[in-house]
Amino acid sequence: MSDTVPVKETIEAAHQLVAPFIHRTPIATSRFLNDLTGAELFFKCENLQKIGAFKARGGLNAILTLPEDKLKNGVATHSSGNHAQAIAFAAAKVGVKAYIVMPENSPSVKISAVQDYGAEVTFCENTPEARQEAVDAIVARTGATFIHPFNNYQVIAGQATASKELIEDAGTQLDVIMAPVGGGGLLSGTALTAHYFSPETKVYAGEPEGAADAVLSFRSDKIEKAPYINTIADGLLTYLGDKTFPIIKSQVTDILTVSDEEIITAMRYLWERMKLVVEPSGAVSLAAVLKNREQFAGQKVGIIISGGNVDLGKLPF
Amino acid sequence: MSDTVPVKETIEAAHQLVAPFIHRTPIATSRFLNDLTGAELFFKCENLQKIGAFKARGGLNAILTLPEDKLKNGVATHSSGNHAQAIAFAAAKVGVKAYIVMPENSPSVKISAVQDYGAEVTFCENTPEARQEAVDAIVARTGATFIHPFNNYQVIAGQATASKELIEDAGTQLDVIMAPVGGGGLLSGTALTAHYFSPETKVYAGEPEGAADAVLSFRSDKIEKAPYINTIADGLLTYLGDKTFPIIKSQVTDILTVSDEEIITAMRYLWERMKLVVEPSGAVSLAAVLKNREQFAGQKVGIIISGGNVDLGKLPF
Structure with a gap:
């Protein structure tokens, strides 16, 4: 395989390769969270994926x-x-x-x-x-x-298949897809998928305030480290790579930061109302929509629940 | 509607009536739990149902x-x-x-x-x-x-639609369906569904040792109360009714009791391995299969996860 930014066919090929080994995870909906946000939310449940995460x-x-x-x-x-x-x-x-x-x-x-x-x-x-x-x-x-966790085009193409399924299974045209960002493997894959398969769909990212490297990099146009690291979202601590950053810079609409308190609130809604075990990093997308609800009201928003690997002995509630 | 035991057409009509208002909940699988039990398990996720339960x-x-x-x-x-x-x-x-x-x-x-x-x-x-x-x-x-919680034929016909979907969506012929039993609404509905739509499928129930009325009634052939009530499975405390008991007696293969410790172990597997928020009563079916794994090894077993309404502040782990 050539080491270049995945094209449409790269992502289609990735989907064919990985499909036999993974779950086609369900799309969940919640009347309660639709009412709360004023948006129509479609949750891609990658916490129910093999190994408990999109990775x-x-x-x-x-x-x-x-x-x-x-x-x-x-x-x-x-x-x-x-x-x-x-x-x-x-x-x-x-x-x-x-x-x-x-x-x-x-x-x-x-x-x-x-x-x-x-x-x-x-x-x-x-x-x-x-x-x-x-x-x-x-x-x-x-x-x-x-195999780098995110700065690898075949990893990016693999992660892209999650939002490809979301687009195919939502049953409607999504206005927005929201993904969490750490190193940017999922986010850059999501951005490529939207670009190739649903070009009217805007891609946003949610990022913890306590690991706010991506939003800085996005604004300054060069890869930056977070000013400080202090967040419950332990899956999102790393900074962007030279393969993920250019894709994100060119294809993502905006990166929205959320506090740990907002992450825990979103996480609790996912557990209590949707009966899904979601890790803090997996609740960041919903937290970003909840925090910016006027911005997304009236829209159809795909939300990637990225993972559910949490230590039951160390819950924040 | 006539007040008689639901026939096949009653359950089909119930499914048509309720379908527009409910989720067709997914069937989940787990390599880990298949390996652990030696059976092939198909989990009907009614914890993801509207209101968080099959009811x-x-x-x-x-x-x-x-x-x-x-x-x-x-x-x-x-x-x-x-x-x-x-x-x-x-x-x-x-x-x-x-x-x-x-x-x-x-x-x-x-x-x-x-x-x-x-x-x-x-x-x-x-x-x-x-x-x-x-x-x-x-x-x-x-x-x-x-509207009685379970001793009502239209309630029974409604609950029967959960296992109807399980049978239709499992993608294979189930040897067994395991449901929890409290008042017997879900269990009698499950038994009728198997009888009408998949007559080769045997129906078993799981029941907490600390609310063991159904197993007693099943053995003695008359409705009995539990000798004592002491279980974490707070959804299964009631005893059978005169509408649920005869259906269970004639159509259910056996009722298997489990301890609270076995329920909590099963619940923990569902949370930790399957990322599903499940209430104790909802873990009783899996607990019964785990306890009797030699009996079910090699079989295709449908397991009804009945609900996920648990107080996050009062978890048993």
Whole structure:
């Protein structure tokens, strides 16, 4: 596969490749939340996806598009959570070895899920440098292929399939799709999908105030780090990459920040009213719509619930 | 409508009547739980139903089959929870007044949900006698029609539509359907559905040890009360009625009891692995399959997740 921005056919091919291994997750609706926002909301339930998050899609596509001679040495990555599970799951499906570097403070539920898929876990300090160093050492030793959590066009094409299904299954023309943004794999994939398959649909992102790198980068037109990191949305801590940022800059309408309090309120609505176990990062999209309800009132809004991997012993309510 | 055991056409008519108002809830699957049980499990997610429980179906059918001259005076019922919401919801949909008697110790999330639908709530002591007395007074005063939570053939026909969808959507012939049993509305409806639409499918029930009236009644061939009431599954405390019991006796294969510990374990799997908010009563079916896994190994088992109305402030884990 050529290493260029995914075209329409790349995303269609990704969907064909990953579909046999994933759930076509349902679209949920809620009269209560429609009334509350004045919008018509269509929730894409990727918390119900394999491994409990959309990242199963990108991990599968990245592995399934690798050539045979690379596959035989396995794959490696670093991740605090859902991407780790995604690569472990996808490698198990394809029958190759997975080496996963995880920060030593990762949630126990995520570590055990990775190990359950048969992946080899290496722990490291929770800094970007320590993670990369650990994974570089594994790659040098084993010849495994490093699969970046988001700055990888095949990962982006895989994540794009979530919003492709949302567009196909909503049963109506969406005015808006709202996705959370961390490193931007899901967001850039969503933006490409809207561009190719539903060009009238505007794509927005929700981002935690306590990891507000993407909104800064979007405004300043260069990749920036967050001024500070302090948020419950632990899946969205990273900053954009040189592959995700240009797609986001050119295709996304706006990035809207939300506080942890607003994230927890949205999360509680999803649990209490929609009966969905959603992790904080997965509630950020709804939080952004709730906060800006006058802006979205009267519109048909697709909301990507990105994941549901939360430690039941550490709930914020 | 004649007051006789629902025939096939009664259930088909009920499905046509209620379908416009309810979600056709998804069928979920879990590789993890299939591996754990050795069976192939198909979960009917009625926790994702309107009002968060299958009871929306029975409430709607009972109201939609009432004649005009009765409807105009409204409907009344007593319920500690999901049936209360079901009648409040259905009455609001049809545009009639609902009078709901609720025990004063009902979960706050259930009381506020009933009030949100515009129903008039009357509180009473939490005894069967106090409930009936309060609802009798309302009926005498208003001329409202009393809709029993389960001992009503139109309620039974409505609940039967959940397993009808499960049979239609599973994509395979089910060997077993497992439903929880309280008063027996869902279980008798499930048994009739299997009998009419999938006669090779055996119907089992799961029942809490701490509300074990149905298993006793099933064995002794007469309606019995539970020897003691002490269970976390607060939706299953009542005993069978003279309309539900004969259907269950003639059509159900067996009733399997589970402890609260087994219910909580099953509930935790549903939350943690399937990302579904499920109330204790809604986890009883899975608990019964997990406890009897040698019996169900190798079979295709439909499991009805009956509801998800749980107080997030009072979780058992």
